[in-house]
Amino acid sequence: MIANRGEIALRINRACQELGVPTVAIFSEADRESLHVRQADEAFCVGPGPVGHSYLNIPNIISTALITGCDAVHPGYGFLAENARFAEICNDHGLTFIGPKPSVIALMGDKATAKRVVRDAGVATTPGSNVLSTIEEAHEAALAIGYPLLLKATAGGGGRGMRAVNEPSELARAYASATAEAEASFKDGRLYVERLIRAPRHIEVQVLGDEFGTIVHLGERDCSVQKPAHQKLIEETPAPNLSAKARDALHEMALRASRYVGYTNAGTLEFLSAGDDAYFMEMNTRIQVEHPVTEMVYNIDLVKEQIRIAAGEPLGYMQKDLVARGHAIECRVNAEDPRNGFAPAAGTVSKLVFPGGPGIRVDTHLYAGATIPPYYDSMIAKVVAFGDTREVAIARMERALRETLVEGVSTTIDFCLEILASPEFRSGRYDVEFIPARMLVNGRAGQPAAR
Amino acid sequence: MTAHRAYVGIGSNLGDRRANVEFAIDAVAELGAVARRSSLYRTAPWGNRRQPWFLNAVVLLETELAPRPLLDSLHAIERTAGRARRERWGPRTLDLDLLLYDEQRIDETGLHVPHARLHERAFVLVPLAEVDARFAPMRDALDASELAGVVPAEREGLAAMPDVPTFAGERVRALAQFLAQSDAVRVRIARGDDDVVEIVAGAARAESPEPSTPHSRTETPAERVDTIKADLVGIFHSSRPSPAAGEVFDADRELGYIEALGIRTPVHSMGAGRLVAATAVDGMPVEYGQALFSIVRGA
Numbered sequence: 001m002i003a004n005r006g007e008i009a010l011r012i013n014r015a016c017q018e019l020g021v022p023t024v025a026i027f028s029e030a031d032r033e034s035l036h037v038r039q040a041d042e043a044f045c046v047g048p049g050p051v052g053h054s055y056l057n058i059p060n061i062i063s064t065a066l067i068t069g070c071d072a073v074h075p076g077y078g079f080l081a082e083n084a085r086f087a088e089i090c091n092d093h094g095l096t097f098i099g100p101k102p103s104v105i106a107l108m109g110d111k112a113t114a115k116r117v118v119r120d121a122g123v124a125t126t127p128g129s130n131v132l133s134t135i136e137e138a139h140e141a142a143l144a145i146g147y148p149l150l151l152k153a154t155a156g157g158g159g160r161g162m163r164a165v166n167e168p169s170e171l172a173r174a175y176a177s178a179t180a181e182a183e184a185s186f187k188d189g190r191l192y193v194e195r196l197i198r199a200p201r202h203i204e205v206q207v208l209g210d211e212f213g214t215i216v217h218l219g220e221r222d223c224s225v226q227k228p229a230h231q232k233l234i235e236e237t238p239a240p241n242l243s244a245k246a247r248d249a250l251h252e253m254a255l256r257a258s259r260y261v262g263y264t265n266a267g268t269l270e271f272l273s274a275g276d277d278a279y280f281m282e283m284n285t286r287i288q289v290e291h292p293v294t295e296m297v298y299n300i301d302l303v304k305e306q307i308r309i310a311a312g313e314p315l316g317y318m319q320k321d322l323v324a325r326g327h328a329i330e331c332r333v334n335a336e337d338p339r340n341g342f343a344p345a346a347g348t349v350s351k352l353v354f355p356g357g358p359g360i361r362v363d364t365h366l367y368a369g370a371t372i373p374p375y376y377d378s379m380i381a382k383v384v385a386f387g388d389t390r391e392v393a394i395a396r397m398e399r400a401l402r403e404t405l406v407e408g409v410s411t412t413i414d415f416c417l418e419i420l421a422s423p424e425f426r427s428g429r430y431d432v433e434f435i436p437a438r439m440l441v442n443g444r445a446g447q448p449a450a451r
Numbered sequence: 452m453t454a455h456r457a458y459v460g461i462g463s464n465l466g467d468r469r470a471n472v473e474f475a476i477d478a479v480a481e482l483g484a485v486a487r488r489s490s491l492y493r494t495a496p497w498g499n500r501r502q503p504w505f506l507n508a509v510v511l512l513e514t515e516l517a518p519r520p521l522l523d524s525l526h527a528i529e530r531t532a533g534r535a536r537r538e539r540w541g542p543r544t545l546d547l548d549l550l551l552y553d554e555q556r557i558d559e560t561g562l563h564v565p566h567a568r569l570h571e572r573a574f575v576l577v578p579l580a581e582v583d584a585r586f587a588p589m590r591d592a593l594d595a596s597e598l599a600g601v602v603p604a605e606r607e608g609l610a611a612m613p614d615v616p617t618f619a620g621e622r623v624r625a626l627a628q629f630l631a632q633s634d635a636v637r638v639r640i641a642r643g644d645d646d647v648v649e650i651v652a653g654a655a656r657a658e659s660p661e662p663s664t665p666h667s668r669t670e671t672p673a674e675r676v677d678t679i680k681a682d683l684v685g686i687f688h689s690s691r692p693s694p695a696a697g698e699v700f701d702a703d704r705e706l707g708y709i710e711a712l713g714i715r716t717p718v719h720s721m722g723a724g725r726l727v728a729a730t731a732v733d734g735m736p737v738e739y740g741q742a743l744f745s746i747v748r749g750a
Contacts, residue, residue: 029739029740044684044736044738044739045684045738045739045740045741046684046738046739047739048739048740054739059683059711059712060683060684060711060739061684062712063683063684063685063711063712064684064738066712067684067685067686067711067736068736093712
């Protein structure tokens with residue numbers, strides 16, 4: 001059962017087809033004409049468009065899996081992918097949840113708990129507090145850690161419930177607004193505070209673990225090109241301008257933390273990197289949007305590996321067998337208007353041309369005539385470019401994005417092209433503040449500085 | 452009873468095509484009465500030539516269902532057929548198209564009548580012209596090469612058919628043969644005490660090929676058709692005795708239940724009415740929003 005939609009549902013279906021595994025797709029009434037519905041062997045409508053009634057409708061999803069005789073559930077990313085309770089319910093009904101054990105999802109899903117756990121494993125984390133219950137506790141913790149600070153929601157994600165605090169006088173107001181936002185977004189207003197690392201890079205490490213205790217890493221991905229609110233836009237591997245020492249340290253920390261929690265299946269450990277220092281930020285206990293760049297340089301199908309691991313197969317290789325080759329970059333094509341604060345754009349795609357040629361991979365659920373429903377994530381395609389060197393990969397990405405035509409909705413394509421052309425990106429010397437800083441120079445929300 | 456005339460195109464290119472098409476005709480008959488049906492045609496695939504060949508047919512359905520509930524019901528039949536053969540993974544086994552509905556022109560999301568493929572495709576026009584002579588000129592206007600791709604499927608097994616066939620599809624076929632030879636206007640078929648189907652057909656229809664317009668029939672203004680849909684995913688089970696088309700209930704009637712995760716959720720008629728179509732099949736999986744029953748209110 002593919003418990004997801006969009007490009008990742010297609011991605012999972014492709015892996016299953018190649019493995020000879022029959023698939024059952026689920027869909028909402030708004031996705032009836034979506035590609036994953038057509039490509040899966042069977043498809044069941046599980047509810048109306050809004051996600052709470054369909055893609056998060058656990059009873060209908062489980063019922064579909066049971067009446068169609070599914071053995072396993074692949075949750076993709078988002079929706080129920082990091083819901084430990086859902087993983088548990090799957091297992092209770094004799095369905096294998098394709099991911100780590102529910103207890104590990106629960107452990108690593110709570111950001112504050114995850115930090116404590118990896119700290120116990122000997123991995124560096126940003127100096128931070130436990131979960132705070134009052135503003136007085138926040139003041140106390142802030143004093144111990146030192147300004148500038150970052151207030152974060154313990155249930156957070158996507159930058160919601162997050163506030164930068166530069167000095168003590170700002171703390172009370174930031175605390176109130178962050179807790180309110182976290183409460184509204186996650187029904188959990190609890191916060192914690194940590195040291196703010198200025199202009200860090202966001203670098204993450206991919207790991208794979210089987211059920212026999214073998215855990216390997218598949219290198220790192222630099223995801224520092226982020227829109228405001230910490231949403232990734234361009235990812236690449238290997239990370240540019242990273243010393244061998246820093247790179248090895250990241251890989252080693254990821255393995256150490258994964259081994260410590262007995263991690264199985266695919267996972268990603270996110271780090272904030274500054275110079276040769278790196279601090280564990282959080283772990284994503286699922287496949288990630290940007291997994292294709294890793295697949296390109298390691299020539300490994302991560303989704304197939306997830307299914308094989310869940311089926312109880314050993315990895316069959318060790319760390320020394322894994323050698324990365326070349327460079328890969330991913331650009332996310334979102335149905336958004338970059339000139340209007342990246343506001344999501346729903347609508348119908350009238351014309352559509354995707355790129356091809358050497359070194360290009362496109363993962364998308366879009367087709368000409370497709371309607372983009374307003375209920376879901378705005379990502380409509382991932383364009384991935386591979387080259388022997390970073391320069392070749394960039395050149396291929398640029399020509400691929402110029403080949404791409406999406407008519408009917410505004411997209412992030414031109415915005416990505418501007419980023420690719422910028423001296424910061426070219427030199428590989430960029431950090432998470434790169435896009436917001438450029439937009440600030442221009443003085444208009446969502447528009448990069450003209451060069 | 453206000454019957455509308457709907458032409459339904461049926462196609463199958465997977466598995467036991469003949470059984471699929473016969474299943475479809477039987478299932479469509481549950482939505483009203485099949486007044487006429489074409490022969491089966493073996494058709495070369497249109498577009499992608501590497502697809503397997505199709506078996507096509509067209510039926511004239513007399514139904515009380517409005518276009519949208521009829522289309523929902525046709526989709527439900529498609530899905531049921533796609534799942535009836537669990538060993539067959541892959542493309543859909545059955546394709547049902549609403550070709551014409553009285554003289555209506557409808558252009559709504561997912562519902563286009565007359566069907567877009569009607570005028571240009573031999574696999575639609577050849578069987579359609581067989582059941583309705585008005586379409587013969589359109590058929591004859593097609594390219595000879597296109598027409599050559601549509602040939603009558605051999606009709607094996609007809610001669611050996613027993614008097615009372617056990618297979619539902621065969622019964623329909625026997626009936627079609629009977630109708631073709633008789634000048635009966637109305638035929639009533641009964642099995643036991645239920646499953647009564649009334650068919651309007653025969654020579655009287657053949658002599659007056661002009662179809663009735665919607666206005667020529669008197670509609671009771673208060674009459675409307677409700678479609679009862681599944682509101683969860685599970686296995687549908689019929690109540691006993693199983694609800695049959697034509698059944699009238701004065702009050703709310705439990706029509707069956709959907710079993711999901713060990714819990715049985717009843718399916719109700721939501722008040723009084725007359726059952727005009729039962730698309731739910733006992734023991735089959737149903738998805739969210741799947742049409743189960745159509746009920747005429749205020750008749």
